[in-house]
Structures are given as C-alpha cells and as structure tokens.
Amino acid sequence: LSLYKRSLSEKYISKKYDICLISQVVEELLKGSKSQYHQNVDKAFRKLLETLNSLYKEYSFKGSLCIALRLSSSKEIIEKEKNYFLSILTCIKVNFIENNPELYSSYHAMEQSSIGLTLNSTVAYNMRYIGVESIFAIDENIEYGPLNKDIQYYFSNGSSKDLLDILKKISSKKISISPDLSDYYQKNKCNAIENISTLLNKD
Numbered sequence: 001l002s003l004y005k006r007s008l009s010e011k012y013i014s015k016k017y018d019i020c021l022i023s024q025v026v027e028e029l030l031k032g033s034k035s036q037y038h039q040n041v042d043k044a045f046r047k048l049l050e051t052l053n054s055l056y057k058e059y060s061f062k063g064s065l066c067i068a069l070r071l072s073s074s075k076e077i078i079e080k081e082k083n084y085f086l087s088i089l090t091c092i093k094v095n096f097i098e099n100n101p102e103l104y105s106s107y108h109a110m111e112q113s114s115i116g117l118t119l120n121s122t123v124a125y126n127m128r129y130i131g132v133e134s135i136f137a138i139d140e141n142i143e144y145g146p147l148n149k150d151i152q153y154y155f156s157n158g159s160s161k162d163l164l165d166i167l168k169k170i171s172s173k174k175i176s177i178s179p180d181l182s183d184y185y186q187k188n189k190c191n192a193i194e195n196i197s198t199l200l201n202k203d
Helices: 002-007 036-059 075-086 105-111 122-130 145-150 160-171 183-188 196-200
Strands: 017-022 065-068 094-097 113-118 134-138 153-156
Touching: 017 105, 036 134, 036 160, 065 105, 075 094, 094 105, 105 113, 105 122, 113 122, 122 134, 134 160, 153 160
Parallel strands: 017 065, 017 113, 065 094, 113 134, 134 153
Antiparallel strands: none
16 A cells, blocks of 8 residues: 555546446456365355446446456456456446556556445555545455454445445445545545435436
C-alpha cells in the first residue's frame, strides 16, 4: 500500500465506478488443477458472482461495475479469466481492469470505485486505510484469518437480498478517513458511497 501511495505523486483520483469486484479467479483451476483447496475457493467465488448477477437481475441495480483482474501470465490466461466472468455475469455490463503489478492496477481500480466487493482480498483490507471500504462475502469455504476482526461490512455469500441490504446500510453512512494519513489523502478523499443511495432509489 505504501508503494502504491508513493506512485501516485499526489495525483487526484476521481471516481469512475460504483463497485469494484476484486478477482479471485484461481489460475490453477483454469489449468486443470484438482486441488480441493482451489475448488473450494472457486466454489465460493462463483457463488459471489452469481449473487452479484442476481442483484442486478432481481433488484434492477444500476451501479457501474469494474473488475480488477488477477491473472497476467499470458494473453491466453487473461482471456480465460475474462470469459470466466462473462459466463456468469450475464446481466451486467462489465469493465475489465487488466492486472499490471508495476502500475498497482488493483489498488488503482479500487480507488476509482465507490465500494469494493470481495471474498478476502488483501487489496480490500489495505484500501480501507485510504478511505475505500469493501463489502466482504462471508463463505464457509473460505478462511478469513486474523484480519476478520477488521471487516466492517459483510454479508452471507449467496444472498443478493443481504448484499442489497448492506449497500443500503452503507449508503446511509459517512465514512471518515483515518486521522494519521497524509494531508494529500485528507484533502482529496472522495466520500466512498455518496452515489450509492441514488442508485438504490432508481426505478
């Protein structure tokens, strides 16, 4: 996170997306792995995608979505990852942000978004310290480790109604930035959820 902050050179980051989904696609499964661990992660992540798709389909949610892709080992793998999402998110217009570690693309995508959505991404935990909150999908197939005490927004994976409720909860709050951050982040911080309330109230 500190390297990402230094890379900005005090540039202002404007909001472009309402939700940033952080990819947790398992490359090993795309290559045919039969590992039970990999299958458990994939099962949980697919459930999250189906839940998100249901939010748009059943509740007519209109928020813009970007996906911070995870894989970058080859063009073929990147296309497989994109197709993985497109096969499930059939009701959503998706904006893909390809992974570029040198440009901290996942962090940048998160900061361009009003709220993050994840299972247990480290990026999502880190971004809380510069004012970008995330919603965590709690799933029985995933280990959340010692950082789970810091999760502020979460819902039961598989329930689009719970996800909608947590979005409504977030839209009614003002998220304050940590007082120990630099003047830059204090000065340029955008309220992470100021547009969500409007989206939830659309017909």
